[in-house]
Amino acid sequence: MASYLKLFESGELYRRADALEAMLASCNICPRDCFINRLEDEIAKCFSGRLPVVSTYTPHFGEEPVLIGTRGAGNIFLGNCNLRCVYCQNFQISQNPKVERKNEVTHERLAEMMLHLQRHGCHNINWVSPTHFVPQLVRALVLAVEQGLRLPVVYNTNAYDSVEVLRLLDGIVDVYLPDLKYSENDMGEEFSKVENYVGHARAALVEMFRQVGDEMVFDETGLLQRGLIIRLLVLPNNVGGVCDSLRWIHDTLSPNVALSVMAQFFPTNKVNRDDVIGARYNLLNRRVGYGEYARVLETMEILGMREGWQQEIESASNYYRPDFSNPELPFEDIKDFQ
Numbered sequence: 136m137a138s139y140l141k142l143f144e145s146g147e148l149y150r151r152a153d154a155l156e157a158m159l160a161s162c163n164i165c166p167r168d169c170f171i172n173r174l175e176d177e178i179a180k181c182f183s184g185r186l187p188v189v190s191t192y193t194p195h196f197g198e199e200p201v202l203i204g205t206r207g208a209g210n211i212f213l214g215n216c217n218l219r220c221v222y223c224q225n226f227q228i229s230q231n232p233k234v235e236r237k238n239e240v241t242h243e244r245l246a247e248m249m250l251h252l253q254r255h256g257c258h259n260i261n262w263v264s265p266t267h268f269v270p271q272l273v274r275a276l277v278l279a280v281e282q283g284l285r286l287p288v289v290y291n292t293n294a295y296d297s298v299e300v301l302r303l304l305d306g307i308v309d310v311y312l313p314d315l316k317y318s319e320n321d322m323g324e325e326f327s328k329v330e331n332y333v334g335h336a337r338a339a340l341v342e343m344f345r346q347v348g349d350e351m352v353f354d355e356t357g358l359l360q361r362g363l364i365i366r367l368l369v370l371p372n373n374v375g376g377v378c379d380s381l382r383w384i385h386d387t388l389s390p391n392v393a394l395s396v397m398a399q400f401f402p403t404n405k406v407n408r409d410d411v412i413g414a415r416y417n418l419l420n421r422r423v424g425y426g427e428y429a430r431v432l433e434t435m436e437i438l439g440m441r442e443g444w445q446q447e448i449e450s451a452s453n454y455y456r457p458d459f460s461n462p463e464l465p466f467e468d469i470k471d472f473q
Contacts, residue, residue: 137287138361139307143280151303152277155270158300159185165217165266165297166335179267181217186239187271188214190228192248194257199395199444201351201359202259202289202310209257209286211248213264213272214238218293219328220316221405222370222419245275246282253286258358259310261289266296273307287360294336295329301342310359311343314366318376318383326374326419340365340388349389349442364443366395369431372418378434385438394435394443398428423448 142148158164159173171177176184194207202208214228240248249260265272276288287309294313315336317323323332343363351362365384367377377396384392406419428448435441 137285138309139276139280139288140285142306143277148273148277148280148307151307152270152273155273155300155303159270163297164269164300166295166331167217167329181267182215182236183267184239186241187245187268187275188236188238189240189245189248190214190238192252194252194255195261198261198291198312199359199364201353201357202261202312204258204356204358206256206258208259208261208289209249209252209255210261210263210291211245211252213262213268215267216264216293217267217295217329220293221326221328221416222400222402223404224399224401242271242275242278245271246278246284249275249279249284249286250282253284257286259287259289260284261291261312263291264293265290266292266300269300269304273304276307292339293327294339295327295332296335296339298338298342301339301346305346308346309361311347311363312366313340313343313363314368315340315380315384316368316375318379322374322376326416337383337387340384344388344392349391349393351393351442362393364393364395366397367431368397368400369423369428370400370419371421371423371427373427374418377431381431381434381438381440385440390438390440391442392440394440396431396435396443396445398423398446398448 139148142151156174161170162173162179163170165181167180169179171179173179173184178184190212192211195210196203196207198208212228252260262272276284288307289310289312290304290308291312292314294315313336316327317332320331320333323329347361347363349363352360354360367380368375369377400423402420406416425448432445
């Protein structure tokens with residue numbers, strides 16, 4: 136049973152939705168702390184106002200195996216983002232606010248999307264880049280539960296999250312799926328355009344771990360129902376400092392936390408454009424090398440961190456490339472599962 140159903144039955148889910156919406160009046164939903172009134176549709180630094188923006192929603196087969204099963208994760212891709220990663224593979228929807236404002240939906244419509252994915256047979260509701268729309272998502276969740284939603288909720292985030300908001304999500308989110316992008320703040324400033332990424336992201340992961348720990352709970356078919364999976368995207372030239380992040384996870388959280396180590400990086404967005412000048416961006420203008428990836432896997436072995444998944448470097452950078460110019464079929468990999 137999804138965690139939020141108990142909160143719904145007690146009335147607490149309604150109270151959480153109210154508390155989160157109240158934060159929009161002087162928006163501190165994420166660490167950017169814009170303090171503008173999004174309830175009056177003032178636009179925050181993430182280029183978002185009162186209504187949620189949904190770029191597409193679809194069964195998705197590119198997540199970890201315990202999330203996709205046979206019918207896929209029920210992905211809802213939220214538009215805009217509170218980061219501005221120069222290498223973002225979803226840049227068509229995360230950094231295109233003029234277009235994405237046209238994709239605003241009501242809370243009722245967002246609830247319908249969740250219910251549609253459930254009817255389609257998806258195994259969960261996967262909120263992708265949810266941070267800047269948490270109040271809207273929880274309000275829509277209330278509406279969807281009233282109409283029969285029962286699937287687990289996956290919080291698929293860049294980890295630049297507010298601990299206060301995460302505490303209000305305790306018991307609502309079943310599976311936390313955060314990226315841990317950097318081990319040094321100057322990397323976050325240079326490549327994602329935010330301050331103190333490391334401090335905020337690590338504090339967020341500590342709170343996620345407090346809520347769900349390192350034990351993963353599966354159903355009888357092997358699908359994940361509750362837990363924490365930390366994603367680590369290996370970038371070329373040690374941008375991101377993945378090995379340092381591994382040591383922090385080991386020492387601060389647990390060596391038994393499930394990890395998803397990814398080799399799918401490919402140069403895109405601003406690191407793949409001739410008109411963007413920046414010597415440091417050139418550090419990212421190639422795929423990850425075998426030796427770079429092997430060093431990360433070796434560090435995991437030395438630390439005794441064996442829970443989770445590792446992508447195959449040979450195929451990852453080609454297989455996981457989305458194209459959101461086709462919102463009906465942004466991921467070609469769905470054809471492999473039909």
